[in-house]
Amino acid sequence: MGKQHSNRGALLTSNLPQLQNLIKRDPQAYRDEFLQQWNHFQSIQRIWKLQSDMADDSHHFRELVSFIAQVAQCYPEQTKEFPNELATLLRDNYAGLTPELRRSFMQNLVMLRNKEVITSLDLLRNLFPLLPRTTSSSLRSFIRTTILTDIKTANARTKNHKLNRAVQAMLFGMVEKDMDAEVQGDRGKIRGSSHPDTSTPSTKGVEALWAVLLTKELWKKGIWNDAKSVSIMALGCFHPIAKVQSASLHFFLGEEDEEEESDSEEEGPDIKALQHRRGINKKTRSGDKKLAKAEKIARKKRKENNQEAIPNFPAIQLLHDPQSFGEKLYDGLLRYDKRYSLDHKLLIMQLLSRVMGGHKLCVLGFYTYVMKYLTYHQLRVPLILVSLAQSVHDLTPPDALVPVVRKIAQEFVHPGVGPEVIAAGINAIREICKRQPWCLSEEDGGQELLGDLVEYRKSRDKGVVIAARSLLQLYREVNPGLLKRRERGKGASMGMAAGAQPLPYGHQRATTDIDGLDLLESHLNKIKGEDDGDERMSDDEAGWENWDVESDDESSESEGGWMDVDSDGEQEFDLSDSEDEAPKNIPEEPKQDEPKQPPTLATTKILTPADFALLQELRIKEAQRAVDSGGGSHSKRRLAQLEAHRKATAMTTEDDPSAGIVTEANILGVRKKSKATYEERMASIAKGREGREKFGSSKGKKKKAVMSSSTNKEKGRNKPMMMVRQSSAVRAKKMASIKEKQKRVRAHIERAKKSYH
Incomplete structure (x- = not known):
């Protein structure tokens, strides 16, 4: 064993x-x-x-x-x-x-x-x-x-x-x-060795x-x-x-880093390597198709990455001490300015501006630091202007922004630069003034500067005109007093005549006066009344069972008893379940001499996003009702504005979550369409040939009810001029005598008279 x-x-x-x-x-x-x-x-x-x-x-x-x-x-x-x-x-x-x-x-x-x-x-x-x-x-x-x-x-x-x-x-x-x-900066580093691969443990x-x-x-x-x-x-x-x-x-900015792109399994094809291989290997049609397909995939990948570059706002909101975080970012940016490359400094500036705008911080040294980059020939200047505008909020001191706005106006908005530069400068000033309108004021000479900027709405360039008009429209809403009398517009002039004043620095307007809030309040009361009515109906139906037995057991005084009413129905009932509520079945008509009470819904209820969406739909229905009843052009314009606002809101919440932040497109503005490249022109030609026969013309054949060839008269219209010159008709006209020509002219005049009469 x-x-x-x-x-x-x-x-x-x-x-x-x-x-x-x-x-x-x-x-x-x-x-x-x-x-x-x-x-x-x-x-x-x-x-x-x-x-x-x-x-x-x-x-x-x-x-x-x-x-x-x-x-x-x-x-x-x-x-x-x-x-x-x-x-x-x-x-x-x-x-x-x-x-x-x-x-x-x-x-x-x-x-x-x-x-x-x-x-x-x-x-x-x-x-x-x-x-x-x-x-x-x-x-x-x-x-x-x-x-x-x-x-x-x-x-x-x-x-x-x-x-x-x-x-x-x-x-x-x-x-x-x-x-x-x-501290080791990234200026002059080798870009190709960005992968976190290391051969030594230390x-x-x-x-x-x-x-x-x-x-x-x-x-x-x-x-x-x-x-x-x-x-x-x-x-x-x-x-x-x-x-x-x-x-x-990059984590806080919501962008992809170089290290992440190199480790990603879904990275697109290496276009440079394919082009190099294409230059070495034998030229074939299949190779051209493979290279074109790879370039298409790479363009699609780059487009997707650009669309996903949304700042990580939840992470920015979870910062423990935003003020100290922002100050440390600025100190590092200022201390190691010569060690960092421009791209790295732009990352720090972007994050600092997001933190300042999100938490309403005041790091005033940042505006002094960024002024040296505010020149039209500076590399990546649109992104610098984006960071500058994003850092501004309603609590930013206007005194810190006045030199910045004047520097932008001096460097970007003058006749010595191109229209794209002027449009970018005006758009940048508009984005800053949108967040802090008091950076242009009468005390600092802002009225003259604003007047000069608004005058660019008469430019020949479309982008400059749109930028100047947007700045004009902004100050018509926030502070029309800085504009000239003829530039204020009808609405702003009437508001100033009625005593409307711009909101001072550091103040916030109360949100009780919301357009259409009375519509929302009446709608909610109507829904509540229907629900209460259904509950009362069910209670009444249950209460009418064995009513004669109950009336004998209990006194009429304890239950309210029977009430004598007139036959005309002048007595009014209160059938509400609560003693504090007013009767809903018979609404009271307001007296003519008493003004209508403002809605109290904004002070008694916290409005949710669903409430605002319902309010928007009620406004559109009310505007549509006004248009249908013959409200005129004013009602039609209001309906168009409300529908456009609803469309913009839907795009902001669903398709474009970053619509509330400043992007480079906001700074650059509307630009002229560039000339199409050879590939774009060929693609347009190929698109126009879709659904068409490859060779030949369909004239005189498929377009007629009965298929037939063209007539000799139609063919004569398409003959070359050298053939037409040799025809007998043309030679007879050339060799005709004066008498024959006069005869033809008289015949033509007679025919014209007959056709006229």
Whole structure:
């Protein structure tokens, strides 16, 4: 029996998959065989620590580790230290391990987590330090996917706050690790090496970069959306490594970073590589088609990326101390101005302006700093003007904006520049004045400047005219007193005559006076009255049952009793359920000498977005009713304005969430259509040929009721001039005498007289 057992052990030792299958079926029966393999693993592990270069035994060692990981849950007492030993072996000897061993060890750790031998936190603690040390792109992608999938699975049903707090603490420590290092700018860096790939473990900023990228990915997937994740990204905005700072800035701006684009699996084709290959290889039609298809896909990908560039407003709102955050951004921008490239400084300026506009902060030094970039020949100047306009709000001191507005007017709006520059300058001033109208005032000479800008509405360029008219319309609404009398318009002049004054600086207008609020109030009262009426009807029907019995048991005085009413019906009833409500079945007519009371709905109810949508529909219905009853041109204009406003609101809420912010299109304004390229002209020609026969003309054939050829007269109209000159009719006219010509003229006159009469 002992010989048979020894033979079986020897057989199973050389066949680990079979032994693994048998152990899973009956762990206790094969306990000795497992202990034999376990001791073998311990001995190899000790040898490995003394001599890490054992490439010959790597295959056997990999199979042995996989075997123990598969059956570890069957012998928890013996293998309780196995995960720690495996993690230590992977961490301490990472550089000496072969790529196959690294992947195998990581996969076994993931399998132990799936079998619940170790927790998610233990797995993540072992994987996070390995991520920046990995040089293989496939292995790095495996680790990244494993981390994201494990955190997503842990938060699938409910938020795993314990795991999230622990992982966020690890990521925060990874970002905070190199915060004391020297600031390294991105000016003059090699653009091609932007991938977070590193060959040495001591490279600074790699751990912080991966922490930022993982936090950004978890936020994008909706797994983390709390303030702690925002704190990690906010700390990354002040990291001394430019890559980490750029990735954090892109998170708040909602844009794709270079590191993310290189790691994305859905990246478009490399057009430059295809064009280079096309120039080397043999020229074929199929190659041209492949290149054109790749360029089309790349253009579509770029268009989608541009459409998704929406600022991350929820993250900006979750900032812990926005004022300190904005001041630190400005201090870094000012201190390291010469170390950062223009693109990097633009990222900081964009985020600073978003924070200032979103939280209504006052970082007054920013307006002084940005003035040196306000020249029409400055690179990326439209984006600089966007950042400037976005930073302004109704609490920004006008004194800080007066020099900025004058600098824009001096640099952009004068006859020495092109119409596109003038339009951009006027649009930028309009966006600033829209947020703070008092940056142009009579005390600072703003009235003369505004008059000069408004005069550009007489320009020949369409973009300049639209920009000047939009500025004129803005001040007709907010402060018509700064405009000349002939420029104020009828509505603004009547408002000033009635005593309307512009809202002073720092004040906000009350929202009780909302156009059409009485319509909403009457509509809600009508709905409430119908609901109350249905309830009263059901109560009355139930109350009329056995009415004679109830009337005998209870006195008429306690129930109100019977009331004597006149036959004419002059007595009015109050059938409401509440004593505080007025009778709804018989509304009272307002007296002629008493004015109508203003609606109190705005002061008694918080209006929701659904209420405002209902209010908009009620306004349109009322305007349509006025038009149908013959309201005139005024009613038609009001209906058109309301419908346009509804369309714009629908586009803002559904298709374009960024419609409320300033973009480069708002600054550049309307531009002339550029001349079509050769490819665009050929595409237009091909589109016009669709649905048409390839050759020949259909004239005289398919367009007639009876198909036939053309007549000789129709053919004569299309003959060349050289053939017509040789005809007998033309030669007879040329050779005709004076008498014949006079005869033809008289005949023509006679025919003309007859046709006239």
